[in-house]
Amino acid sequence: MIPADDPGFEALARKISGAGFAVEAYKDKCIRRRIAVRMRACGVHTYADYQALLDRNPTEYERLRDALTINVTRFYRNAETWNLLRRELIPRLCAPGAGEIRAWSAGCSSGEEPYTIAILAAEYLDGCGRSGELDRLVVDATDVDRLSLERAMAARYRPENLTEMPAELAQRYLEPVGHELQIAARVRRRVFVRRLDLNSRRPPRRDYHMVVCRNVLIYFDRPMQERLFQIFADSLVPGGYLVIGKVETLFGAVRERLILVDPRERVYRRPA
Ligand SMILES: C[S@@+](CC[C@H](N)C(=O)[O-])C[C@H]1O[C@@H](n2cnc3c(N)ncnc32)[C@H](O)[C@@H]1O
Known part of the structure; x- marks a missing residue:
């Protein structure tokens, strides 16, 4: 929510929303902090001056959008959560059968999260000796940030992004390409970035x-978070899991x- 007590800020927020980024759904403090970062970087001191700069220099919109969408991510981020998925959820999802196994990484940033799902x-x-069944897997990886999506599609990472991932997984499912590591083609093919x-x-x-959907909801205000929770519940099959x-x-x-399935790792399930 943007409070109506700051006309300069209000006008700027309206302008950014008009350009296609719905600032009003985010926490006010978060938006102000990020705009302040860009204003400092551009050497402007008032919201009105920053608005004038956006008019003069449309590429600043791209930089502002990059600043507003905080893209920090890592493979196997918060290892205990992934260990739980590895031990319990993934075996259940990959039970023998012929049907698709469908997962959605919402707010996937540069792809480390959806590729971790596919690697597990x-x-x-x-x-289990069922390698051929990987073709059953569909991981939809979505985000709003253009640059992050390009990186997710390239699926190439620096070794520092992999420090939390068990070494045997990194060795088996990423391949060296110059100074970087690329997700193995058979895993990459199962992740659909858009x-x-x-x-x-x-x-x-x-x-x-x-x-x-991890580390995304924190940036939204409460009404938006509630709407998203309902959307996630709607998007699950009975028995499906939500991980925040x-x-x-x-x-x-x-x-x-x-x-609530696991309070510590924030895992929920839609009743079957
Ligand atoms: C901190 S990252 C989290 C990445 C990953 N889920 C993780 O936990 O490592 C937050 C991501 O949410 C994305 N995001 C922010 N607002 C969004 C929106 N309105 N729609 C889709 N993605 C959004 C950002 O672009 C960013 O990539």
Whole structure:
């Protein structure tokens, strides 16, 4: 929510929204901090001057958008959560069968999260002697940030991005390309990267077995978070899992719709 007590800020917020970035859904403090970063970088001191600069220099919109969408991510970020997925959720999702295994990484940034999901599925299936079944996996990876999506599509990473991932997984599912590491083609093919603004309130589909949305909700205000929780619940099949970030909490009416499976790792399930 942008308070109406600051005309300069209000006008700037309206302008940014008009250009297609729905600032009003984000926490006010978060938006102000990020705009301040860009204003400092451009050497302007008032919201009105920054607005004039946006008029003069449209590429500044891109930089502002990059600043507003905080893209920090890593492979296997918060290892305990991934260990739980590896041990319990992935084996259940990859139960023998012929059907698709569908997951959605919402707010996937540069791809480390969706590729971690695909790597864990590949590892499990390889370990069971069912490598061919990896073709059943579909991981939709969505984000609003253009640059992050380009990186996710390239699927090449610096070794520093992999420090939390168990070494045997990194060795098996990433291949050296110059100074970087690239996700192995058979895993990369299972991840479908595309742009989706969570403000559009439309999930890519409504039959996911797992939705992972971590460290994204914290930037939104409470009404938007509640709307997103409902969208995630709507997008799961009965029995499907929702995984949110370790510092995020499910609240509001959706608590009637999802069962808490693991309070520490913030895993929920839609009743079967
Ligand atoms: C801190 S990163 C989290 C990345 C990853 N989920 C993780 O936990 O490592 C937050 C991501 O949310 C994305 N994001 C912010 N607002 C969004 C929106 N309206 N729609 C889709 N993605 C958004 C950002 O672009 C950024 O990539």
